[in-house]
Amino acid sequence: MSEKNVISVVNLTKRFGKFTAVDNISFDVKKGEIFAFLGPNGAGKTTTIRILITLLDPTEGQAFINGQNVIKEPANVRKAIGYVPQMISIDGSLTAYENLMLMASLYDVPRNRRKDRVSEVLDFLKLSQFSAKLAKNFSGGMIRKLEIGQAMLHCPEVLFLDEPTVGLDPVAKNNVWEHLLELRSQGTTIFFSTHNMEEAEAVADRVAIMNSGKISAMGQLSELKEKTEKKNASMEDVFVFFTGNSLHQMGDFQEIKRVRQAAQRLG
Numbered sequence: 001m002s003e004k005n006v007i008s009v010v011n012l013t014k015r016f017g018k019f020t021a022v023d024n025i026s027f028d029v030k031k032g033e034i035f036a037f038l039g040p041n042g043a044g045k046t047t048t049i050r051i052l053i054t055l056l057d058p059t060e061g062q063a064f065i066n067g068q069n070v071i072k073e074p075a076n077v078r079k080a081i082g083y084v085p086q087m088i089s090i091d092g093s094l095t096a097y098e099n100l101m102l103m104a105s106l107y108d109v110p111r112n113r114r115k116d117r118v119s120e121v122l123d124f125l126k127l128s129q130f131s132a133k134l135a136k137n138f139s140g141g142m143i144r145k146l147e148i149g150q151a152m153l154h155c156p157e158v159l160f161l162d163e164p165t166v167g168l169d170p171v172a173k174n175n176v177w178e179h180l181l182e183l184r185s186q187g188t189t190i191f192f193s194t195h196n197m198e199e200a201e202a203v204a205d206r207v208a209i210m211n212s213g214k215i216s217a218m219g220q221l222s223e224l225k226e227k228t229e230k231k232n233a234s235m236e237d238v239f240v241f242f243t244g245n246s247l248h249q250m251g252d253f254q255e256i257k258r259v260r261q262a263a264q265r266l267g
């Protein structure tokens, strides 16, 4: 069972008009793995995730979740996945409890199980004491946890998280990851995107480095570091070696921009 591929991507391509956002990528993710999709802004991370979660059709190639074809069997795929989007997805004018109840019905948690399941999830995320609080008064870390709560209500096999810790302080980041690692220890497969090399290094079993729509390197970070043939290679060295680009500045600016947009949306 441990070798079972939960995500399989085969020669996947997505073009928007003449622009190729995802350029013939292939990879597999095994059950229970934490897999990081690393890359700068515009690399194609979100586009790939949208295809895998059935929100976008690929131009060419195929993708499977739990052996189900994302194009031909989207309903089955949706049952098997949870999704935490890059932009804020909770409703600030509802309480934590109400946000989860809303998603529980959307995710088809059986009506007579909803209240119990929402309580379980609030407990799991240590948000029970804030259950009746309006989400717009939550900190960034609590918002992210609530969004993870929404995505896990129907006990999905795979969680897709698009930049799950962007804009969070180190304490909140660690707290979010504590919960994700706990979910993984229960068998959930975790696929996340980030442009934070340190984060990928801290939690991922394997990474794929994406750049301009292509995967330029994939594997365990220790293997990728060895390939740079540099002593004590850092994550930054790995990225520069495989892509010829540096990550910094650009990511920081985008991060700030996004956090502000998120804050505005919550009002």
Ligand SMILES: Nc1ncnc2c1ncn2[C@@H]1O[C@H](COP(=O)(O)OP(=O)(O)OP(=O)(O)O)[C@@H](O)[C@H]1O
Pocket (backbone or CB within 6 Å): 016, 019, 021, 039, 040, 041, 042, 043, 044, 045, 046, 047, 048, 086, 195, 254
């Ligand atoms: N619906 C669309 N129409 C046209 N171009 C698009 C569309 N969606 C994405 N793109 C383009 O595809 C490229 C990849 O975008 P994508 O959002 O997948 O990147 P990303 O790796 O998630 O970047 P970021 O780190 O900024 O979130 C970008 O150049 C983007 O402008």
Ligand SMILES: [Mg+2]
Pocket (backbone or CB within 6 Å): 045, 046, 047, 086, 162
């Ligand atoms: Mg993105």
